[in-house]
Amino acid sequence: MDQQKLRALVFEKTGVKIDVDDPVFALVALNEAVLEEAVERHIARIDAASQTLVEHAVHAGPSHHHGHESHPPGYVPTPSAGVVRPIATQTSPITPRELRLLGAAAGIALASALIVLGGQAAFHKSGLTPEQAQALQKAEKLEQALQKLDPKLRAQLPAELQK
Structure with missing residues (x-):
């Protein structure tokens, strides 16, 4: 399993x-692992x-042949339909054991994802310095104050700020 290839595929x-x-x-x-086991089981059945x-x-073959017909060397007559059992080509898509394994894998994946997300939430820091956080608060207050201004005056502000 090429993890880099899988990562790229998921991203695409x-x-x-x-x-x-x-x-x-x-x-x-x-x-x-589950797929490999299923394939091995099917190969064994086909073999x-x-x-x-x-x-x-x-x-x-020829030893059970009755009659006086001549056949080329290596000739093996086709057996009658009652002699050969058909090869089983239909099987249940997922065995109960595979279903349990898939359920367990899904449960493990879900639990792992929840643990990872919980850890990120618990240990996540904003990454801002105190000065940056304070500047953001000030900008939010200014934005609220600007929204209260007259629309005409508010439209003039960007031009004045460019000067």
Whole structure:
């Protein structure tokens, strides 16, 4: 999993910047593990079905052939429909175990996000010096006072301030 590539993709699609140590990457790792397990399970099923198909084809080969037809070397007749079981292609999209894992991952991600946001709120400082904070308060008071002035006088102020 290329975290930098995932970060760039998330930013392109949502405009949200995430850091490589963001808890969301734990959820991505968990999702990869669940997906890998599901894929391995499906590959094992396909391999077993393929092996069964080969075994049936071998047993239905030339040694069980009745009649006097001649066939080229390596010819294996197609077994009848009753001999070969169809390969299972339909399965439940999410097993109960996968559903529990996804639920746990979602819960962990939500709890992690709440902890991070709570920590940021608890330790966030405005980053302003006392002088800057005081200047902002003064500017707010001036803005309130300007709003109380006559509209004509208020319109003249920007020109006077440019001088």
